[in-house]
Amino acid sequence: MSLYYVQKLLYQLNRDPELRRRFAADAELVLAAYELTTEERDAIRQADIGLLYVLGVNGQLLMHYAALRGFEWAAYLDAMREGVRRHGPVRTGVYAMVKD
Amino acid sequence: MPLVFAGACSHAPGITGRAERADPEARDACYAAFDRLRGAIEATRPEALIVVAAEHFANFFMNNMPAFAIGMAEHYDGPIEDEAWLGIRRRRIPGFRDLSERLISQVMQAVDVAYAEEWLFDHGIMVPLHFLTPRFDLPVIPANINCQGPPLTPLHRAYDFGRALRRACDHVPERVALIGTGGLSHWPATPNSGKINEAWDRDFLARWAANRRDDLLSYSDEDTYREAGQGGFEIRTFIAVAGAAEGATGEVLFYRPIPVFAVGCTTAVMNLART
Numbered sequence: 001m002s003l004y005y006v007q008k009l010l011y012q013l014n015r016d017p018e019l020r021r022r023f024a025a026d027a028e029l030v031l032a033a034y035e036l037t038t039e040e041r042d043a044i045r046q047a048d049i050g051l052l053y054v055l056g057v058n059g060q061l062l063m064h065y066a067a068l069r070g071f072e073w074a075a076y077l078d079a080m081r082e083g084v085r086r087h088g089p090v091r092t093g094v095y096a097m098v099k100d
Numbered sequence: 101m102p103l104v105f106a107g108a109c110s111h112a113p114g115i116t117g118r119a120e121r122a123d124p125e126a127r128d129a130c131y132a133a134f135d136r137l138r139g140a141i142e143a144t145r146p147e148a149l150i151v152v153a154a155e156h157f158a159n160f161f162m163n164n165m166p167a168f169a170i171g172m173a174e175h176y177d178g179p180i181e182d183e184a185w186l187g188i189r190r191r192r193i194p195g196f197r198d199l200s201e202r203l204i205s206q207v208m209q210a211v212d213v214a215y216a217e218e219w220l221f222d223h224g225i226m227v228p229l230h231f232l233t234p235r236f237d238l239p240v241i242p243a244n245i246n247c248q249g250p251p252l253t254p255l256h257r258a259y260d261f262g263r264a265l266r267r268a269c270d271h272v273p274e275r276v277a278l279i280g281t282g283g284l285s286h287w288p289a290t291p292n293s294g295k296i297n298e299a300w301d302r303d304f305l306a307r308w309a310a311n312r313r314d315d316l317l318s319y320s321d322e323d324t325y326r327e328a329g330q331g332g333f334e335i336r337t338f339i340a341v342a343g344a345a346e347g348a349t350g351e352v353l354f355y356r357p358i359p360v361f362a363v364g365c366t367t368a369v370m371n372l373a374r375t
Contacts, residue, residue: 004162011161015180015220059289059330060156060248067185073118080291094250095290098325 003056003093005034009044010061013068020068049076050083056093103269104144105277106345106370108308108338109137109232111153112283113223114361116187116230122360130365133354134231137367140353141232146277148196148239149232150203150265151225152341154247154282154334158222166214167253168261170207171242172200178221188226196239199274203241206268211261228281245340247282247333255317258336262343269344280341282334285327286363292329294359300327301355301364304335308368309350311342331363338368345370 009030012019023030031041043051047069052062059080066076090096119127141149158180160166173195179186204215219242221229229236245261246253253261269276284304285297307315316339324332342350350370357364 007157008161008163011157015158053290058157058248059293063289064181067182077291077293084291094248094330097250098322 002035002037002040005036006040006044006052006055007057007061009034010057010065014061014064047071048083049079050081051087053080053083054087054090056090056096058094101270101273101275103266103278103344103372104146104275105141106341106372107137107140107278108280108282108341108366108368109134109228110283110363110365110367111224111227111281112286112288112361112363112365113181113186113227114363115227115365117185118360119187122358126356126358129356130354130358130361131231133365133367136353137369138232138234140369141277141279144277145275146238147274148199148241148276150241150243150269150276150278151228152243152245152265152278152280152337153224154337155224155244156222156248158220159216159218160244160246162249165246165249166244167246167257168211169214169216169244170200170204171195171219172197172204172215173217173219176219176221176240176242179226180220180222186223186226188230191236193221193229193236194239196241199239199272199276200241202272203265203268206271207261207264210264210267211257213261224281228279232279245336247336250321252321252333253336255319255336255339258339259313259317259343262340263346265340266344266346278341278344280337282337283331283363284335284366285329286331287329288331288362290330293362295329296357296359296364297328298357298364300332301357301366304338305352305355305366305368308338308342309352311345311349311370313342313346316342341370345372348372
């Protein structure tokens, strides 16, 4: 798990138009600069919003990445719900701080 | 000059960004409440407005997360978000660098605060400013409490931060207003977006209005998360305002859960002694 670096990439994409341009032009090159597992890299590349949520990405970062990748608000919420159905509860991060 | 105003309000991005999806009556009531809060601030003729916010990874990240930060720039830019998504145009907001520096120097006597000569405003500051300083002509001094990335700023430290801000504002000659902005219970940007725990919110607001320190500080993060969601961590901003108004009690001017805005929309003021 390298949730920190997943979130760092999304944080930087949200803030930096130049990084967004480079990511759009060559996602692999940008992804290679971050310590990510294969699962994380695939989820970011494929805009698997549901899996990114389950991996623990904070919604305050994820909602902007989802918007960047073309998810309308309702579709963004649905994608997270579908992620939980497919992959189970959030594994780490702030949404896993309290066990039900 | 003693602090001229202390209040609190919501900042959820849906308030502006999803305005057309809300019940018009509820939306208009919420907007009217913000208008009244603006009137209350303007009546105190402030020369600067400190916004104690719960920044959401617009500037501060887990590579170097301050428990507290205060802006110290001549100007700020925002919103960081897509303009259409938030419903607020990007613009430059005036700061007050010299005043920031004097306030920070005073706050530092009691609280180890980070200062920032760059600061991008996200919805957490832009939504309140959209209503409270709609011409964006009042100098703003942003402040941040870490409500996002655990380990979070302890509640009692947020109260002390408010006390330190109060001492600093009382120490400078300018007329300074203070607004805290955060959600109460909410589950922002998660599958539970739209869920609101009204009973929890009303209980918190009663404690805030009474400004009983022990009652305000008695929440554990685990309990808050269970009952009020991750967004509930933003009570720190309200608690800082209570600290700034220690000795005074407050008044909740407006509270209404509006699920499409994903928060119980709130405006509230502390009744400071008039100067």
